Amino acid sequence: MQESSMPNIEKQVQTLTNYLWSRKLPAEPEELRKKAIQLENKLQQDAGSLQSEKQLHGTVLNALRKTTYHWQKLSYDEKLSLVYMAARLDGGFAAVSRAFHEIQARVPDFKPQTLMDFGSGTGSVTWAAYNTWGQSLSEYLCVDSSAAMLALAERLLKGGLDSGKPHVPGVFFRQFLPVSPKIQFDVVVSAFSLSELPSMADRTEVIQTLWRKTGHFLVLVENGTKTGHCILMEARDLVLRGPEKSPLDRRPGHVFAPCPHELPCPKLSASQHQACSFSQAYSTIPFSWNQSHKEEKFSLVILSRTLPEKDHQWARLTQPVLKRPRHVHCHLCCPDGHLHHVVVTARRHGRHLYRCARASTWGDRLPFTTSPEFPLSSAQDPSDN
The missing domain is CATH 3.40.50.150 (Vaccinia Virus protein VP39)
Incomplete structure (x- = not known):
């Protein structure tokens, strides 16, 4: 980096970081075609026959340019x-x-x-x-x-x-x-x-x-x-x-x-x-x-390529654990294919699972192999605690 002596390197790093983080997928041709047909139909209804076919196509293209993500391939020199x-x-x-x-x-x-x-x-x-x-x-x-x-x-x-x-x-x-x-x-x-x-x-x-x-x-x-x-x-x-x-x-x-x-x-x-x-x-x-x-x-x-071990079907923490006195809020992706918000306590789930949940972090697995018991009701809000 020192040998390169590039000006404003900090600014360039931040610009590239922001660009990569905000990057979206390029629009597919079929998706663009559907958008163009919808816009053309809408413009024809609004403007009637006031626009010629050439003007209509130009208006549709301008609208697509403004509303479609402009994806560009990065060329790394x-x-x-x-x-x-x-x-x-x-x-x-x-x-x-x-x-x-x-x-x-x-x-x-x-x-x-x-x-x-x-x-x-x-x-x-x-x-x-x-x-x-x-x-x-x-x-x-x-x-x-x-x-x-x-x-x-x-x-x-x-x-x-x-x-x-x-x-x-x-x-x-x-x-x-x-x-x-x-x-x-x-x-x-x-x-x-x-x-x-x-x-x-x-x-x-x-x-x-x-x-x-x-x-x-x-x-x-x-x-x-x-x-x-x-x-x-x-x-x-x-x-x-x-x-x-x-x-x-x-x-x-x-x-x-x-x-x-x-x-x-x-x-x-x-x-x-x-x-x-x-x-x-x-x-x-x-x-x-x-x-x-x-x-x-x-x-x-x-x-x-191989079938995972038996403990593969443990629920995964999909958010940071919210720790509160004598209970822990866990957001889990579970083996039943659904998301569950569970309040883990020693009384309901046992001392070992409670300690495990309290010591866990975002991305860890918890040994729930079926739909968790005692889910938080939709009326409750963890911020209330």
Whole structure:
């Protein structure tokens, strides 16, 4: 960063951070076509035959430009890659580390040897994987369409030098996914990359390719926004829908985390769509403009080739725990596929479960395997307590 001597780097970092967080999906052609027909019909009714066909088309196009999200593909050159590194390296590392910890904690005997990272960027997935399974991993394949990003990631592995021994051995860089469908990796990751694809068709193709290359776990991470959550639910449904034609690996997909079920996401089917997101605290890179600690808000889905263990069907905390004297408010996604707001007390649920709930944090699992008893009635409000 010092060698680059870029002006207003702090402002550029903040601008890019805000832009990535507010990013939405590009409009699909069919969606635009429907909007255009609706606008045209409305204008014809309002204006009658006052406008010619050419004027009407021009008015519709202007209206679409004003009301449709203008999605643009980001092209990462050397300068923008540095800005992205300063903005996202530490937060991305924190989110992916949290996802890897979920696997490590629940399947401690899992010792992956190979990992592929799609949209590898500055290499935060490699660092997180090395930190988690460095003793067993022998091959890391980083795939990114930006040559500048790959060069920066390689330089970071070498301690900021252009040449030298990389800190993490066995890392390989490519601009394109491996062609052979027979090659599989123990862990396949896509972190903050699916949202950079220009259409649903592209996302579908990439997700199917990543799943074909998955030997054990497919880890998908996106921003903790409605858009990020929708992308992950789209990918989850695509894998759960069943195998594609003539699959080389016929093992079906299962949801490993965070969902305790394989039913439709209750947050998507709610009257008001909510993002299923989690938060991870982390220490930031000590740039002059950075706070020492931040929170990374992210959404994730981990898909597995094997059926999860019996305790997979434990409810998941979807919000921070609200602690009050002698009771705890827990918002849970439960195995029955519904969201429940439960008041946990020692008298109703037992001393051990109460202590467990009180010590738990947002994103943890609680051992409710059926619909929780004693739900909070709709008339009650936790703020009353």
